[in-house]
Amino acid sequence: MAKEIVVIDKDLEEIIPGFMDNRKEELVELDAAISGSDFKKLESIGHKLAGNAGSYGFDGLSKIGKELEEVAGQSDLKKSKSCVANVKVYLDSIEIKYE
Amino acid sequence: MGYENRSVLIIDDDPELRLILKKILENLGIEVFEASGIKEAWTIIDKHPPHLFILDLKLHNETGFDFLELRSRDDRVKNIPVLVCSAYGHKKSISLIKSYSVDDFLLKPIKQTWLIQKVRKIFSDAEKLSYAFAADAKMPSVIVTVEGHLSQISETSCIIRSPLRIAKKSGVKAEFKLFKEEGISCNMLESAYAGHLMGPGEYETTFTMLGLTESDAQKIRAKKSKWNLR
Numbered sequence: 001m002a003k004e005i006v007v008i009d010k011d012l013e014e015i016i017p018g019f020m021d022n023r024k025e026e027l028v029e030l031d032a033a034i035s036g037s038d039f040k041k042l043e044s045i046g047h048k049l050a051g052n053a054g055s056y057g058f059d060g061l062s063k064i065g066k067e068l069e070e071v072a073g074q075s076d077l078k079k080s081k082s083c084v085a086n087v088k089v090y091l092d093s094i095e096i097k098y099e
Numbered sequence: 100m101g102y103e104n105r106s107v108l109i110i111d112d113d114p115e116l117r118l119i120l121k122k123i124l125e126n127l128g129i130e131v132f133e134a135s136g137i138k139e140a141w142t143i144i145d146k147h148p149p150h151l152f153i154l155d156l157k158l159h160n161e162t163g164f165d166f167l168e169l170r171s172r173d174d175r176v177k178n179i180p181v182l183v184c185s186a187y188g189h190k191k192s193i194s195l196i197k198s199y200s201v202d203d204f205l206l207k208p209i210k211q212t213w214l215i216q217k218v219r220k221i222f223s224d225a226e227k228l229s230y231a232f233a234a235d236a237k238m239p240s241v242i243v244t245v246e247g248h249l250s251q252i253s254e255t256s257c258i259i260r261s262p263l264r265i266a267k268k269s270g271v272k273a274e275f276k277l278f279k280e281e282g283i284s285c286n287m288l289e290s291a292y293a294g295h296l297m298g299p300g301e302y303e304t305t306f307t308m309l310g311l312t313e314s315d316a317q318k319i320r321a322k323k324s325k326w327n328l329r
Contacts, residue, residue, distance in 0.1 A: 009211060011126045015118055022115060048113065051186050054208020055119050062208050 003095035008057045010098045019056050023091055030084045034077070042072035042080050049087070061090050105222060106130040106147060110140045110166060111155035111184070116209075120153060120184075123211050124218065135159070137166050144176060151221055152176075156185040156192065167199040180221045184209055249277060249326060254316045256291060256307050264302045265294045273306060283318050285311040 008016060026045060033041040049065025064086045071079035107124055109117050112135045121131045132147060134140035136158055143149075152170075156163035163183060170176050180202040185192065196204060202224075203217050247261030257275075265271050271290040278285065288306035295303050308315075 012119070012122055012211075015122050018118070019115065047186065048115075051207035051209075052113065052115050052119070055116060055210070057211075059208075 004060070004093050005097050006058055006060075006094050007097050007099050012057070013098045016056070016096060019052075020091075023061075023087075027084075027088060027091075030087065034081055034084055037075075037077055039072045039075045039077075039080070042084075043069050046070075046072055046083070058090075058094070060094075061087065064090060102222060103128045105151070106132065106149040107151045107153055107218070108132045108134060108140060108143055108147075108149040109153045110134045110137070110158070110163070111153070112136060112157075112159040113155070116155075116207075120209065120214065123214055127215065127218070129218075137161055137169065140166065141169075148175060149179065151218065152179060152181045154181055154183050156183060156187065156196075164195065164199070167196075167201065171199060180224075182217055182221060247275075249275075250303055252319055252323065252326070254311065254319060256305055257288070258303050258305050259288075260297060260301055260303045262300050262302070263294070263304070264296070265290050265304050275306075281318065281322060283315045285309060285315045 026049075029041065030045060032038075033045070046065045046068030050062050050069055051065075052062075053059075053065055054062030064083055068080060068083035068087075071083060105128075107129050109120050109131060111117050111120075111133075114135070117133045117135075121133060124131050132143045132149060134143055140152075152166075154163045154166060158165075163185070167181070170179075170181070181199075182203050182205060183196050183201050184205045184207060186207040193204060202221050205213060205217060243263065245261045245263045247259045247263070249257060250260045251258040259273075259275065273288040273290070275288060285308050287309045289309055291305045291307045293304075297303050
């Protein structure tokens with residue numbers, strides 16, 4: 001599958017690995033929240049992703065986060081699961097390019 | 100443009116967001132301090148009052164409005180500009196923010212270019228000398244020397260064009276060097292109206308000429324054509 005190129009400002013290169021590590025840890029939390037139907041947690045992580053991912057330059061991830069925040073806020077487990085799956089797909093499908 | 104002599108205090112409970120904002124601002128040469136909450140912010144303010152606050156509205160167990168309220172009551176910091184960053188752009192929130200004399204607002208996610216633009220504008224505005232006095236305060240003395248030139252003159256008033264914008268309707272006193280040089284004894288002027296914007300960085304202000312003698316009036320009549328004035 002072709003990777004989606006995400007272009008990030010070279011000046012921010014130093015902090016991107018930390019951001020990506022946080023996302024791996026977050027996936028564990030998301031899976032646990034789905035298993036426990038913890039919509040508050042899902043909503044909170046979605047809100048954080050919506051704000052932070054976009055600020056770091058990952059607009060696609062920000063959109064998924066916003067959707068997760070909305071559907072978790074409505075206690076929709078099916079859509080929340082779908083969003084968490086989309087987060088995994090996104091993280092696996094991107095290639096970061098620094099310019 | 101570098102900002103090596105400027106500092107910013109970021110108040111946000113999210114360390115990941117503080118990190119990206121810090122990186123962007125440090126790349127501009129700005130010294131950055133961080134606080135996760137209001138108590139921590141005040142500890143930093145006591146040691147290093149910043150030139151700008153970047154404030155999240157949603158903090159852990161408190162809000163950015165709590166900080167704005169405290170800031171409004173502290174003379175040390177009430178005039179330090181604030182850039183509010185929030186995920187919530189409701190009209191009500193923005194009206195409430197404006198009531199605290201916040202300088203600007205950024206909706207999250209915060210794009211690097213927008214942040215830089217907003218910070219540059221706030222610092223640029225802060226560089227303009229500005230004196231604002233409370234309506235009931237005893238007016239302190241402030242002496243400002245600017246270059247200006249005479250646009251119009253009559254026997255009672257004159258209009259001077261300069262980079263100085265006088266927002267007060269009246270009562271600002273001025274001396275005009277040209278009058279002194281030309282031997283006009285009336286060189287004390289008082290603003291009659293607030294200044295008008297004539298062009299980028301240029302204002303015209305009407306002054307009443309105080310203590311004008313008949314001799315001064317004659318000199319003015321004689322010099323008008325020399326000064327190329329109406």
